[in-house]
Amino acid sequence: MKDSDPRIQQAAGLLAESRAAVAFTGAGISTPSGIPDFRSPETGLWARLEAAGADETQTGMIQSFGHDPQTFYERMRPLFEKIITAEPNAAHYALAELEAKGYIRAVITQNADMLHQRAGSKNVIEVHGTLAEATCISCYLVAPFRPLLEKFLEDGRTPRCEKCGGAMKPNVILTGEQLPMQAVLAAKQAMRGSDVVLVAGTSLAGGPATALMDVAYLQGSKLIIVNQTPTIMDASAEAVIHMDVVVALPAIAEIL
Ligand SMILES: [Zn+2]
Incomplete structure (x- = not known):
């Protein structure tokens, strides 16, 4: 060149x-x-998630995930849909x-x-962190996230641990997490x-x-x-x- x-x-x-x-x-x-920059003020997705966490607990998203994983998954759905089809x-x-x-x-x-x-x-x-895996918030079982995500996008229900039924959280870092x-x-x-x-x-x-x-x-x-x-x-x-x-x-x- x-x-x-x-x-x-x-x-x-x-x-x-x-x-x-x-x-x-x-x-x-x-x-x-x-894939939108979900932390940027322009897309606002992260800001909305943060606000949701703050409203509920004043301490951040990881606590709100523990209380209400279904809301987390519903709010993340637009981003998850983009990630699963992205090349x-x-x-x-x-x-x-x-x-x-x-x-x-x-x-x-x-x-x-x-x-x-x-x-x-x-x-x-x-x-x-990574979206390759998810961890059960009750027993810490780790599983590949993609099959769980595909099922959530189909049935709209929070992915659950196959061992104990706890909510599965993707291994990305949420506010309030190390x-x-x-x-x-x-x-x-x-x-x-x-x-x-x-x-x-x-x-x-x-x-x-x-x-x-x-x-x-x-x-x-x-x-x-x-x-x-x-x-x-x-x-x-x-x-x-x-x-x-x-x-x-x-x-x-x-x-x-
Ligand atoms: Zn479990």
Whole structure:
């Protein structure tokens, strides 16, 4: 791609020179697959869920799930319907290709939608949990979530534990819950060992994003940022690409 955008060339050059690059992704990498950013104020879904939790208990969603899992499932239905039909997009595939070719070591993601894995990424660290599995809130039995979700979308009833009948909660992090400790530690370790961090589809605001990026920045990792809108780390980045991830990431992968 001899006449590609110089910023794309620059990003590809940084990855080519790196020894230990990692990717860090957020909701913006899955919005082209039709999954809304459910934490964003624009879609409002997360805000409505938060409000519902606060009304009931003043302490957050995890408590309200325990009291009334049916309401949680009903409110999440629009998002679940989108997630179950979503397919990985060109940005997911580009990151899988970069990993397969040895340019990145891991994908740290704030998403729980499994699209990185379905695109072929092998080392995926999910810092907000995953929709691959669900856990019984009574006996902690763990089961694959997809069959439970398919049944819920059919019959509209809260998925129940096959052992004790307790409500099954998808292993995504709800407000009021601890982040998954092992995943966060693995993410910190990956950031600590990195020399380049390729940020894609996240504004880097809030949650574990700030802390993880601090780890990378403080030890001198070079940052490549691919996001439609400015992020809080733009000023600290080597390469900033305000483009759609489905255009920019495949273009970077094509050069390498
Ligand atoms: Zn159970």
